Amino acid sequence: MKAVLCKQYGPPETLVLEDVQPLQPGPGQILISVRATGVNFPDTLIIENRYQLKPDLPFSPGAEVAGVVQAVGEGVRAFRPGERVIAVPGYGGYAEQTLAREEDTFPLPDGIDFADAAAFLIAYGTTHYALQERAALRPGETLLVLGAAGGTGLSAVEMGKLLGARVIAAASSDEKLALCREHGADELINYSREDLRQRLKELTGGRGVDIVYDPVGGSFSEAALRSMAWNGRFLVIGFTAGEIPKVALNLTLLKGCSIVGVWWGGFLRSEPERAAALTRELVEWFRQGKVRPYISKRYPLEQAAQALAEVAARKATGKIVLLPDSARER
Known part of the structure; x- marks a missing residue:
């Protein structure tokens, strides 16, 4: 599968797109086939080692995704393969697949576009x-x-x-x-x-x-x-x-x-039950059309560095979303 990788800390132009081995879910994890990824300001920090979350190199940035459950790890009870989801894995979203914890994953109602969902949570x-x-x-x-x-x-x-x-x-x-x-x-x-x-x-x-x-x-x-x-x-x-x-x-x-x-x-991890309740309320407002993100641009995965540079320079309005090739072909 294709993934945008941070192999050395630096600005967006140091990111590279490579073919990597498919992922496998571990205990409590969900393997998500990514349909869209939101581009967020913390992504600009994590690739420069200036964020509180510090994954080992190499890694893919990308803190929020929307997609379809591909497989689940041992102990996962709330999700099954084929279900639509939104998730906040923290990193790993600039890729065709990503892994998220069960508690960081939420159901995505039918009728909500994947790109809108990836710009939302x-x-x-x-x-x-x-x-x-x-x-x-x-x-x-x-x-x-x-x-x-x-x-x-x-x-x-x-x-x-x-x-x-x-x-x-x-x-x-x-x-x-x-x-x-x-x-x-x-x-x-x-x-x-x-x-x-x-x-x-x-x-x-x-x-x-x-x-x-x-x-x-x-x-x-x-x-x-x-x-x-x-x-x-x-x-x-x-x-x-x-x-x-x-x-x-x-x-x-x-x-x-x-x-x-x-x-x-931090709220998600410290108060997971309350956070889940608020997220359900929020997704329902989204489903009802009471809130809806504004997406200014949609980029293919290979232009992730350009998208991230716009966010880093504060040139973006609303949200920018990345669409993997595999998602755009659907």
């Missing part, structure tokens, strides 16, 4: 967990989304509206903000030419925002923290800007606000 799972579990968002609250045109950001815009929030989308261009508006944003801020704090003050009448959803980090994090309302919740999602901000903790005292870490992968 990490972004919307993270946002679902962030807004409902970590922020306890209440209808009528104001939600600020930084980096709002990215895959995770758009999921926060969409789900924030679904949960009853007033959503302020912040992004770096008018084109990106137009996409945010299409996905339900109430207010828009172009922080490449507008002062973020001043605009937030104007949009909230000086009150501030109840929740900040920050997958970006960098220079805008402190400005957003300074713009929080009393009892606000600042959600730390990630650092696509490449800079982990250092903020003055006295701001949390003055604002009476909380800084809340959001790691969905």
